Amino acid sequence: MQPTIHIDEQWENDFLDTIDRPTSCSTWKQYNMAINIAKENIITEFEGLQAPKHLPELTFHDYQYEVARKTIEEMNGKAILADEVGLGKTIEAGLILKEYMIRGLVKKVLILAPPSLVSQWCMELNKKFYIPAVEQRKNPQWEAVDVMVTSLDTAKRERHSSIIKEIDYDMVIIDEAHKLKNKQTKNYQVVKEIKRKFCLLLTATPVQNKLSELFHLISLLKPGYLGDEDSFSNTFKQKGSHEELRELIQKVMIRNRRHDTKMDWPKRFVKTIPIHFNDQQTSVYHKITSLKEHLKQESIPMQTAFLVLTLQREFCSSREAVYMTLKNSVEKGKISPIIVENQIVPLITELNNLPAHPKAEKVIELIEQWDENEKVIIFTEYRATQLYLQWYLNQKGIRSVPFRGGFKRSKKDWMKQLFQNQVQVLIATEAGGEGINLQFCHRIINYDLPWNPMRIEQRIGRIHRLGQEHDVHIYHLAVENTIEDHILHLLYKKIGLFEGVIGELDHILEKFTDSGVQEHLSSIFSKSESKGEMKVKIDHLTSIMLDNEKEGETHASS
């Protein structure tokens, strides 16, 4: 076949003009210099990476180099980069982008990162890769800027998205791409509309709950690669089709784990600290549990069960969290006045009389054991707890800063700065778990335990990542004989969470086909009438998960 040939005609016209006016010609030396430079920069092979030559000050790990090579040569520049948290996906993406830019295949680039990481992306691309990336400002010049970094939240605003979708991008990079797992969301629709030749999706957790999430991610990269949605779920629900799926996925997704990188990673020490409620607290916990009976008579059982479950979990975190939820439910009229009067009001009084939360006391005890400047991140699921803790630590003379997903980018940067330079403790809510890199800190306290074990991995990944030089210590706080205990014993322990092999966890979740772990758990905990029933159901759930894993032997993407 004969590809079309394009000829540079501008030069020819200029040349013929110049011949008539020899004075504007180059000197012999200049003429030679131009040829030498051109020859120096010529790239004579389709294969191989040029970028490392241009970046002598950066050292790439073998696996990172391999990711870049594979993405470009085998996957044709469309890939999901799904290394475990902290292995340097940004570096890999930067290397790929640089290679394409050096080869002149990519010029116009859009990078979508979580708001808290936008500045960091810009800085890394500029400083490490000499890629002139620009952070989107108030009035972004979408057309004029070649390499733009912004957040999905900004890009999806109508006034921006209408411009963005008209631009022909050579490459689109999406960080924390698991935000796109649901095709119904605005995020997904916006990304789908962006015109893009090459595309990198970065996520450490390509599957959080359901296999269909992966289907949607891949359909963004290569629509139709796994068929359409119906045929996908029909085909891959059946047992025995996993191997086939695994092979397919391998061609569009690269995943490295810590233990296959052959590097000496800092160790991870995980410690579970049991917390005891005193009699007074235990009695309140039981009262919360018994609300279930009272509420049952008047509202929809499922809703009630869920409310009580929430309150139980919240009470294991802080009474403030319980108080907020109660207040909201009462204000929204979800609870009848009789129950409010007879049950809720006395409960609130009792809450008010409780001493400090034993978890908060434990936190102080832990911090006091360490060196004075030993930084720690405390993760909690509840904003009320976050506020309470900040107040409580302050009472004890320990300064802390809060961190939430909802903070503006500048505030996040500021909080991170403060944490790094001035204060000892950072208290983050769940939404703050993603997109901050805090390698200078070596300790994490999981103040309460999330349903979805993947979240624990994301939390830990904030500090256990490339660039961490110390061993990492993780503390799980769980109140004995409460719902937390169930989560802990029945679920986390079964799937080996605390043996530090959580890297395997996503493996288990990937195998765990089309129903959400989270939904299952929530339903088990709220519907079960007794502890026995709960145990049976969870045993069943975990055995399905583990069985699935054994069947597959090798992992869907390794």
Next chain:
Amino acid sequence: MHQADIHGFLKDFFIEYDCEVTDFSDSSLEVQLTAEIDKAIMNRPFYWHYIEKMNGLASPMRLTFETDSTAKKSKQTEVIHYGSPRLHQLFSFAMSKGKYGHFYEKVEHAASAQSLKPWLALNGKLVYQCHKKKEEFFSIGLNLINGEMINDFHFLLKHWEMNETISSLCFPLSPLIRPASGLQRIKDQLIKKVHTENHQWAVDAKQKMEEDLLLLERFYEEIDEKPDCYKNEKNAIITQYEPSIHLNIINGGLFYLSTHPLDN
């Protein structure tokens, strides 16, 4: 380009473009920029605009470059390595200044009047592009009297001494082939060469394109009225894989030579 070559390049570059260069060591040098170079590389248009409007006395920058990253250096020193933006700035400046040549072979002590034959030189690259890209350098010389064509023309000539004016007792022969048709001959030659090549890469790219398009069709099979993203995705796949070849010209010139390039 090795670090040592970069030092050499910097020196050659700045000297060639009339900057005053002070060599400190094998890896370090100081340069007093000229106004021309300052404007080209220092990115301070407002300064220059101001100076020119106010008829002020311009003071172009003084820069220190270091090519050994391990060497001790002061804050003002710029470390230069192969990928640094500064180096590529100099590269593109040099490329833009070295595009067109008009040279006469230097003839020393000609005993009698000597004729110089006109040659047309074209240096460039053929760029093979699909979702991947590779380039191939070419340098072709065409004798504008008899139509003889020589490959690697520049390679043969690069160490010769050339002048921008003709040596005494020499006279140029007028071309029988006009430069415009000379260029056409060279291009025809290149196209002929391209046609004889094996383009398996293009066949492979086309096949990949077809595969991806087929998947796309299946994905939207059930939908009668195709949405915009279908069209976008289709176009994206086509632009991603579509094989093409580009003929890019680096530079070229008219050469008046007394010696035949292959005889030297």
